[in-house]
Amino acid sequence: MARFAYVVYCTNLGCSHRAEYKIASRWSDGVTAELKTYGLVCAECLPQAFRESIRKQAECRRAPKEILEPPGIYRLAPGKGDLELERLFDLEDQLRSSMNLAPSDLPTGQDREEA
Numbered sequence: 001m002a003r004f005a006y007v008v009y010c011t012n013l014g015c016s017h018r019a020e021y022k023i024a025s026r027w028s029d030g031v032t033a034e035l036k037t038y039g040l041v042c043a044e045c046l047p048q049a050f051r052e053s054i055r056k057q058a059e060c061r062r063a064p065k066e067i068l069e070p071p072g073i074y075r076l077a078p079g080k081g082d083l084e085l086e087r088l089f090d091l092e093d094q095l096r097s098s099m100n101l102a103p104s105d106l107p108t109g110q111d112r113e114e115a
C-alpha cells in the first residue's frame with residue numbers, strides 16, 4: 001500500500017530537521033489572495049527565520065493595489081491547503097516581543113546581531 005508520505009524539511013541552510021512551521025504573509029492584489037511563503041522551518045530555526053521574514057516583508061515593494069500583510073506563523077499540516085493552516089498568534093506575539101529587545105536597546109557589551 002502506497003501511502004503518500006509528506007515530509008517537509010527545514011529550509012534553513014544546513015539544517016536537516018523536519019519543518020514544523022510555515023512563515024508566510026497573506027498577499028492580495030485585490031483580485032486573488034494567497035499566502036506568500038518565506039520559509040518552512042523547524043522550531044529551532046523559527047525565531048531567526050521569523051525575524052528575517054519581517055525584514056523582507058518590510059523591504060518588499062508593492063504595486064498600489066497590492067496588499068502584503070506582516071508575516072505570520074502557521075503550523076504545517078500535511079494535506080492542508082495554505083488557507084486552512086492554523087495560525088499561531090501566541091507564538092508570533094512571543095517572538096515579536098523578544099525581538100523588541102533590539103541590540104541598540106541593550107546595554108553595551110552585548111553581542112551585536114548584524115550579520
Ligand SMILES: [Zn+2]
Nearest residue numbers: 010015042045
Ligand atoms: Zn531548522
